[in-house]
Amino acid sequence: MSETVRLYFDVDGEDFTSAGQASVQVKKSLRQLGIPPEIIRKVSIAMYEGEINMVIHAGGGKAEVLICEDCIEIRLRDQGPGIANIEQAMQEGFSTAPDAIRSLGFGAGMGLPNMKRYTDEMKIESEPGKGTDITMRVYL
Amino acid sequence: MTINQMAEALGLRVLTAPEGERECTGVYIGDLLSWVMGRAQCGDVWITIMSNINVAAVASLADVACVLLAEGVVPEEDVIRTAEQKGINLLCAQQPAYELAVRLHELGL
Numbered sequence: 001m002s003e004t005v006r007l008y009f010d011v012d013g014e015d016f017t018s019a020g021q022a023s024v025q026v027k028k029s030l031r032q033l034g035i036p037p038e039i040i041r042k043v044s045i046a047m048y049e050g051e052i053n054m055v056i057h058a059g060g061g062k063a064e065v066l067i068c069e070d071c072i073e074i075r076l077r078d079q080g081p082g083i084a085n086i087e088q089a090m091q092e093g094f095s096t097a098p099d100a101i102r103s104l105g106f107g108a109g110m111g112l113p114n115m116k117r118y119t120d121e122m123k124i125e126s127e128p129g130k131g132t133d134i135t136m137r138v139y140l
Numbered sequence: 141m142t143i144n145q146m147a148e149a150l151g152l153r154v155l156t157a158p159e160g161e162r163e164c165t166g167v168y169i170g171d172l173l174s175w176v177m178g179r180a181q182c183g184d185v186w187i188t189i190m191s192n193i194n195v196a197a198v199a200s201l202a203d204v205a206c207v208l209l210a211e212g213v214v215p216e217e218d219v220i221r222t223a224e225q226k227g228i229n230l231l232c233a234q235q236p237a238y239e240l241a242v243r244l245h246e247l248g249l
């Protein structure tokens with residue numbers, strides 16, 4: 001595959017019940033492209049965590065997935081409140097999720113650590129009050 | 141052991157089994173979704189008491205062999221429908237997670 005494949009998604013911040021749709025769609029597309037299952041699993045878990053974070057913490061955002069010759073890149077952009085202390089947010093167990101969200105099984109403070117674990121590269125850029133940009137890469 | 145064999149052996153109620161012949165290779169117990177995403181292995185029987193719609197997405201993305209709802213938990217109709225559509229095996233049991241895990245261990249998992 002020499003051509004880069006691009007997928008774009010608008011992640012709805014209102015609809016919590018359909019959250020994760022973009023990730024499920026990415027999983028399907030990667031499967032159709034014949035990407036190995038272990039890679040698909042890593043990409044879709046990392047993307048799902050990022051997608052859910054945009055829904056819970058940022059009121060939605062945009063996701064873009066690039067499938068290149070040697071890697072899959074996931075870009076997540078939102079205009080939410082931003083992350084003031086990235087180092088703290090990256091720690092296992094740190095969460096500001098509200099109780100209503102916790103009762104659904106979220107809010108363990110494991111999402112960002114999972115994103116780091118399942119990808120080969122991860123970069124977070126965030127400005128309080130402006131939003132958050134996350135780029136992750138999984139090498140093929 | 142396949143999902144269908146497990147359901148038979150443990151007397152589980154099968155809500156959906158679109159992939160009933162899928163092989164189970166391990167067990168993971170947990171209700172916090174990001175823990176499950178981080179720790180469950182592909183092919184695991186995921187035992188939980190969480191039954192909301194997000195469970196279907198997590199099961200699909202983490203690629204577990206099935207979701208096994210413990211303690212008599214039964215999900216809403218729309219969750220069952222979504223599981224069926226996504227190809228997720230969804231079963232439920234009266235027993236608590238510990239008992240299910242012991243039985244699965246006896247069956248070789």
Ligand SMILES: Nc1ncnc2c1ncn2[C@@H]1O[C@H](COP(=O)(O)OP(=O)(O)OP(=O)(O)O)[C@@H](O)[C@H]1O
Nearest residue numbers: 053057058089095096106107108109110111112174
């Ligand atoms: N896109 C985002 N915008 C603003 N804040 C964020 C965003 N993503 C994460 N955060 C902050 O970082 C914290 C840690 O995120 P992480 O995904 O690790 O845990 P969580 O979402 O709270 O719980 P879990 O992912 O286990 O369900 C969040 O509680 C939130 O404060």
Ligand SMILES: [Mg+2]
Nearest residue numbers: 049053111112
């Ligand atoms: Mg999270």
